[in-house]
Amino acid sequence: xxxxxxxxxxxxxxxxxxxxxxxxxxxxxxxxxxxxxxxxxxxxxxxxxxxxxxxxxxxxxxxxxxxxxxxxxxxxxxxxxxxxxxxxxxxxxxxxxxxxxxxxxxxxxxxxxxxxxxxxxxxxxxxxxxxxxxxxxxxxxxxxxxxxxxxxxxxxxxxxxxxxxxxxxxxxxxxxxxxxxxx
Amino acid sequence: xxxxxxxxxxxxxxxxxxxxxxxxxxxxxxxxxxxxxxxxxxxxxxxxxxxxxxxxxxxxxxxxxxxxxxxxxxxxxxxxxxxxxxxxxxxxxxxxxxxxxxxxxxxxxxxxxxxxxxxxxxxxxxxxxxxxxxxxxxx
Numbered sequence: 425x426x427x428x429x430x431x432x433x434x435x436x437x438x439x440x441x442x443x444x445x446x447x448x449x450x451x452x453x454x455x456x457x458x459x460x461x462x463x464x465x466x467x468x469x470x471x472x473x474x475x476x477x478x479x480x481x482x483x484x485x486x487x488x489x490x491x492x493x494x495x496x497x498x499x500x501x502x503x504x505x506x507x508x509x510x511x512x513x514x515x516x517x518x519x520x521x522x523x524x525x526x527x528x529x530x531x532x533x534x535x536x537x538x539x540x541x542x543x544x545x546x547x548x549x550x551x552x553x554x555x556x557x558x559x560x561x562x563x564x565x566x567x568x569x570x571x572x573x574x575x576x577x578x579x580x581x582x583x584x585x586x587x588x589x590x591x592x593x594x595x596x597x598x599x600x601x602x603x604x605x606x607x
Numbered sequence: 608x609x610x611x612x613x614x615x616x617x618x619x620x621x622x623x624x625x626x627x628x629x630x631x632x633x634x635x636x637x638x639x640x641x642x643x644x645x646x647x648x649x650x651x652x653x654x655x656x657x658x659x660x661x662x663x664x665x666x667x668x669x670x671x672x673x674x675x676x677x678x679x680x681x682x683x684x685x686x687x688x689x690x691x692x693x694x695x696x697x698x699x700x701x702x703x704x705x706x707x708x709x710x711x712x713x714x715x716x717x718x719x720x721x722x723x724x725x726x727x728x729x730x731x732x733x734x735x736x737x738x739x740x741x742x743x744x745x746x
Contacts, residue, residue: 444642447642448635448639451634451635451638452635455631455634455635456631459626459631459634463624463626464624467624469624469625469626469627473630473634476634477634477637477638477641480638481638481641481642481645484642484645485645538625539624539625539626539627540623540624540625541623541625542623542624543623546623
């Protein structure tokens with residue numbers, strides 16, 4: 425994969441003739457990491473694919489406004505997070521009108537998902553994670569699955585390190601409590 | 608992937624999530640297609656956008672000139688009401704003038720003698736009763 429320095433990429437964005445090429449490099453460079461962040465939040469592959477497409481379409485639309493004040497990865501990550509929240513809220517509203525709980529629906533779908541191969545324990549862990557509020561779930565995923573440093577999470581989410589530590593601590597406690605009842 | 612991070616469970620790591628083969632390669636191709644479509648849409652809607660911008664500008668000028676338009680409308684209304692009041696009062700004056708003029712000059716109808724006038728004139732200085740008495744007496 426063609427790796428290009430961030431500064432060079434920003435320069436390419438400002439040149440209309442090179443914008444498309446730069447965007448293609450951007451997609452190659454970040455689609456996988458963004459996909460996994462989204463997938464862990466929405467669980468289904470099809471939904472993750474939709475949200476990821478929307479993320480890149482939105483970033484393409486706003487590319488001319490990107491001034492390089494933050495890292496491209498941070499900018500993209502924030503768009504992805506916003507798109508994920510928007511998707512989850514829409515789904516929540518849709519399920520509310522059917523008097524169903526989104527989290528229950530997501531877990532049910534996961535059980536029959538051909539793109540999920542986890543055993544019963546893995547499914548229970550997902551159930552436990554689904555009990556967390558969206559932002560806490562995001563922090564938990566970034567720390568637990570990706571082993572990211574608090575400083576990096578702080579930069580990506582714009583939240584203080586102290587708040588992130590507290591959030592992760594509470595998330596672990598909640599998951600422990602849930603699993604002690606389930607297992 | 609971090610393993611055994613939590614003491615209470617073997618982590619259900621993300622390898623439990625799978626995806627179709629060559630997903631990212633196909634994803635890039637699909638995204639390219641969608642961006643192409645988006646750009647075409649932008650170009651075709653560009654003309655419409657220009658019309659909308661003109662309409663917005665007109666709306667904007669209407670908004671900025673609205674107080675002046677209101678003031679002009681108020682002024683016209685004021686002029687209309689003043690002229691209405693003046694017309695009414697001039698009508699009253701002319702009708703009263705006409706009435707007074709009519710009372711001063713004898714009208715055409717009063718100048719023509721009627722049978723009643725003739726009768727009263729023929730009575731002259733006599734009273735009406737004397738006139739009748741005399742006529743009875745003559746019989």
